[in-house]
Amino acid sequence: MPAPATTPVLLHNGLLIDGTGGEPVKDGAVLVVDGTVRWAGPSAAHPGLPDGTRRIDVRGDTILPGFIDCHVHMAAPGTSMSHAEIAAMPRSLLTFLAAPRMKQTLEAGVTTARDLGGADAGHRRAVESGLLPGPRLLIAVAMLSPTGGHGDFRAAHDDGAVDSTMGRLADGPAECRRAVRGVLRQGADCVKIAATGGVWSPTDQPDDDGFLEDEIRTITDIAAGHRGKKVAAHAQGRGGILNAVRGGVASVEHGYEIDDEAIDLMLERGTFLVPTLTTAHTDPDPAKAAPWAYAKKKHWQEVARTHIPHAVERGVRVAMGTDCGIAEHGTNLRELGHLVDCGMTPMGALRAGTSEAAELLGLAHEIGTLEPGKRADVVIARGNPLTDIHALGRPENILLVMKDGVAYKDVDGLTGEPISR
Ligand SMILES: [Zn+2]
Known part of the structure; x- marks a missing residue:
């Protein structure tokens, strides 16, 4: 059983593409609380973080919806x-x-x-x-x-x-x-x-x-x-x-x-x-x-x-x-x-x-974008898919996969927790 996603997480320092088709945000961030997107936007503008929030630096790679x-x-x-x-x-x-x-x-x-x-x-x-x-x-x-x-x-x-x-x-x-x-x-x-x-x-x-x-x-x-x-x-x-x-x-x-x-x-x-x-x-x-x-x-x-x-x-x-x-x-x-x-x-x-x-x-109210209230399905991909879309098709470029706020793949140990699933 995956552990319940109790620790709030701020994914930051990434190119944020939120799935809506809106302008990508350089140095974007996503705040995940209780398996849900609480906030997404420019890192500099993030709201107050809940106690114990784990900060994950995605090192300039791209933050996308699952x-x-x-x-x-x-x-x-x-x-x-x-x-x-x-x-x-x-x-x-x-x-x-x-x-x-x-x-x-x-x-x-x-x-x-x-x-x-x-x-x-x-x-x-x-x-x-x-x-x-x-x-x-x-x-x-x-x-x-x-x-x-x-x-x-x-x-x-x-x-x-x-x-x-x-x-x-x-x-x-x-x-x-x-x-x-x-x-x-x-x-x-x-x-x-x-x-x-x-x-x-x-x-x-x-x-x-x-x-x-x-x-x-x-x-x-x-x-x-x-x-x-x-x-x-x-x-x-x-x-x-x-x-x-x-x-x-x-x-x-x-x-x-x-x-x-x-x-x-x-x-x-x-x-x-x-x-x-x-x-x-x-x-x-x-x-x-x-x-x-x-x-x-x-x-x-x-x-x-x-x-x-x-x-x-x-x-x-x-x-x-x-x-x-x-x-x-x-x-x-x-x-x-x-x-x-x-x-x-x-x-x-x-x-x-x-x-x-x-x-x-029929699930647009739950998934498909990184907007407040959506399920925290998040992918961190190497590089910028807007300049090399084909890179996404190679699984080694998918660095982190989170579903309902739980990480299932984390090749670089970004979350600081081993993934043993
Ligand atoms: Zn078929």
Whole structure:
């Protein structure tokens, strides 16, 4: 169990980037009391410090909010991805394998992650209770998918069991109702659906439609009626992207073939794009990937390269998500560099990974910025990400990670306390 964060802490002498998109503060500071941000601003202007406050000199490095990855799969292994291997594993083994990945993700600077298929309420509780170090988790349990869609990992000749760790099948609004209520009953914080086919599902293509608009609308309505839960749509081809946006989803995941028609609708409705460029830019391993998956992946990487920068240029709201699990775990902040390569400003990319991601998750009142009253999720990163955003993607540059005021990584011993978690 992490010790409760009782000692007040003043992190000072850093470049403060608070996640709001406001001007960075040179020689900035953050005061953390009881796991909460009490104050943030120029060091010279800090308020009176509570008795016993520990002062931590961050030596000119950068103070940032903890990052938020809106698209991970803790149950999936990374680049050596094979659904056949996953399907053959006992559930308990998948869970044990997820534990070090969760730690790795936290140490990469991600203090909150949304798992869009594979992790269940046990993963979330293991972190909440302090049993395992990891990012605060939001879970979708499994991806809902039509038969033969992106959540249907059966080989074409296989007519056997339909549900798997990652996918759960439903066809038509009536079955969609049952399926969405099923994942909500299992504690889903959000709902993941397949609005198109995908790369790793054996019997479809990324531009095949998944759920149709009436099915998607059914799901978004039911989710909204459960304390405003949001729906994330895996959507790669243009037709499915449009079905998803018209059906009322909160985010288009991947969005590789996004076009002006979809962009117009998303701007009108405030729909987020989570472009998962980390996985888009990860080359498939020809030794591991099935030939059909390899061919799909190579083609759709190019589709993403041509369409995503246009969506960025037109100002679609972007939240950071990596699809780590399909891409390698633990280097999540590479995504920020990819976003800048697609035309975002470094500050825009930092917002996508903090305050904008918090908006998408419905948690902007708790996380995503370093403002009074927010949870004290704080990252100290080496150097200045506004001049070298790519440095954040190398975990050795993430010097300190604090979640709810508790340090989980402290490579230089800045806190003066050993980290043994
Ligand atoms: Zn995914």
